[in-house]
Amino acid sequence: MRTLLIDVWKRLTPWNKSADVYANDTDNAYPERMDRLINNSVTAKSAASIMLQYLIGKGYGEENDSLIVNKEKDLTLIDFADDIADDLVKQRGVFIHVNWNALYQISDFSVIPYEWCRIGKADSNDYAGKIAVSKEWLNPKRSDIQLIDVFNPRKKVIDAQVNKAGGWEHYKGQVLFVNMDTKLRYPLSRIDSVADDCDSEAQAAVYKNRLLRKGFFGNTLVVTRPLVEEGLEPGSKALIDAESERDRFQQAIKDSLGAENTGGVLCLEMDFAGEKLDDAILIKQIESKIDDELFEYTESSVRENILVAFNNLPAGLIKTNEASLFGNSGEAIREMKRTYWENTTKERNMLTSVINQLLEWSQDLSGIKVEPIKLTDDAGINYEE
Structure with missing residues (x-):
């Protein structure tokens, strides 16, 4: 031993x-x-x-x-x-x-x-x-x-x-x-x-x-399809307009979710399959990880x-x-x-x-x-x- x-x-x-x-x-x-x-x-x-x-x-x-x-x-x-x-x-x-x-x-x-x-x-x-x-x-x-x-x-x-x-x-x-x-x-x-x-x-x-x-903790995750098309020339009016439109869209989402009372809103863009609205945007609340x-x-x-x-x-x-402490x-x-x-x-x-x-x-x-x-x-x- x-x-x-x-x-x-x-x-x-x-x-x-x-x-x-x-x-x-x-x-x-x-x-x-x-x-x-x-x-x-x-x-x-x-x-x-x-x-x-x-x-x-x-x-x-x-x-x-x-x-x-x-x-x-x-x-x-x-x-x-x-x-x-x-x-x-x-x-x-x-x-x-x-x-x-x-x-x-x-x-x-x-x-x-x-x-x-x-x-x-x-x-x-x-x-x-x-x-x-x-x-x-x-x-x-x-x-x-x-x-x-x-x-x-x-x-x-x-x-x-x-x-x-x-x-x-x-x-x-x-x-x-x-x-x-x-x-x-x-x-x-x-x-x-x-x-x-x-x-x-x-x-x-x-x-x-x-x-x-x-x-x-307390954040809301919003996943959408890409809001800016690939291949747009850097600095071009089309790219600037697209990025501006994305910013307005993301701000509108944050405002609608009342972000001032939560941990914040995280916006993520990725490709989705399907044509339904549910397939184009996903909103998910991130729960606390505190055990x-x-x-x-x-x-x-x-x-x-x-x-x-x-x-x-x-x-x-x-x-x-504890109420019991004050009994008797x-x-x-x-x-x-x-x-x-x-x-x-x-x-x-x-x-x-x-x-x-x-x-x-x-x-x-x-x-x-x-x-x-x-x-x-x-x-x-x-x-x-």
């Missing part, structure tokens, strides 16, 4: 000598690729939006939500939480820039776009002390790469970093890297295992769109796979057009919401823990501790109860 070994695609994180960072995949474009796949898939994009809401719940209370965590950017706590949740949902990791003051208190913090960040060189203990930040990683210039120290709240560490930077006025702060795949250098995206499904859903939409826009049943099965299959990747998001939370006073949909609140506990706790950790060391917000307000339905039922 012979065993066929299939080379399964794997995300790699090789050392990039030109940029002095660990690349996120061989082309160093993994985060951008995953984000694009999510945005191109209606199911993944909708699932990400719903999961984000379940991580934040109903916020942290009106007073806490409006707290300013970064005065320079006029960034509120709820917006900061939304930024963290977005990266945790899509990339399963987040990079947070933290600024310290001379009292060793956090003066402000904000999320750096995940796609901009890469891990710097590691020491003999496999510890990387720098995060490299750049808006362009396909062909980065050294001058465009900013190196920032990895988050460490110890005073001795901050002092050493400040001295090396040349004083507080030159200190760039630190970057807190939250990685949900602790055994990997970079976390795998939420959709890593269903990347092909996200692409399939997007390509199915593109395929159907092209058929409708550029294909023969609705095949597409329905394919789209349903990829949709289910994508929803599983988002912590088993119940399909009913995205598409609830909506008990089915309420149960879905309760279940998904439980399914997202790990990510929600991580988000809350990160925020409270930063608030604890904050200059103006220390002593404040937040907890997401649990989601409830219209009947006031708590999903976690």
